[in-house]
Amino acid sequence: MPKPDLNQLNKLTTQIRRDIIRMVHACQSGHPGGSLGCTEFFVALYFHILNRKPGFDMNGVGEDIFFLSNGHVSPVWYSTLARAGYFDVKELSTFRFLNSRLQGHPATHEGLPGVRVASGSLGQGLSVALGAAQTKKLNKDNHLVYVLMGDGEQQEGQVWEAAMYGAHHKVDNLIATIDYNGQQIDGPVKEVIDLKNLKAKWEAFGWEVQEFNGNNLEEVITGLEKAKSLTGKGKPVMNLMHTEMGFGVDFMMNSHKWHGVAPNDDEYARAMAQLELTDLGDY
Secondary structure, three states: OOOOOHHHHHHHHHHHHHHHHHHHHHHOOOOHHHHHHOHHHHHHHHHHHOOOOOOOOOOOOOOOEEEEOOHHHHHHHHHHHHHOOOOOHHHHHHOOOOOOOOOOOOOOOOOOOOOOOOOOOOOOHHHHHHHHHHHHHHOOOOOOEEEEEEOHHHHOHHHHHHHHHHHHOOOOOEEEEEEEOOEEOOEEHHHHHOOOOHHHHHHHOOOEEEEEEOOOHHHHHHHHHHHHHHOOOOOOEEEEEEOOOOOOOHHHOOOHHHOOOOOOHHHHHHHHHHOOOOOOOOO
């Protein structure tokens, strides 16, 4: 199947942002800020980068696999999975409602296609991804494992245990990305616990590190392609992806206040007016 061109990918980013706003507004619960901020990453990953099979196999044998560690940005992931054909787009209307498969934080109990591990307890995703990457090596499966984390999540000790483990064991079929937007639930990351020079830290832990703009689709694609070229060389790869929380909706941008707050009716109308309706159609 041919990959969508840049124009089609940009349409997808707009449509997924519309989905995010509609989902969070409908249930008056959820996390729009981070979801909007990393939309380009999810579009690039699922529609251009991942070597994935049709359908869904929990074990992910013979294909690239992805884990979401900062599970609170589930709206962007759910929309991406639906738009990529993992389940019916209409199911997005059930987000966070009782008995929905689309829980506020991704879970596996309901069997939602695309989700391989429950997430949202921050700090755990990198450890899971490292285990999956080592499994692929043991099984002589040459495909890659991807994981996304938040920048506030770097304050978790388990992340740095995993960092040491990945470098020591030369898990070089893993590509990790940090959504580096500088915001977390309690305020700016610098004010909660300053991460200082995050690039130098990951390099000191033995990882191959690069940085790129996460709100420019072409730069995200280029950055992820570069990350792929760095695999297989004895080091795990870390992308520091600089984004703006709430990107695409002006009054939500670059503020921790939209980390986990749903828009009211007036804010919903303002947000949707900024996100042009695409020919992909709302759910």
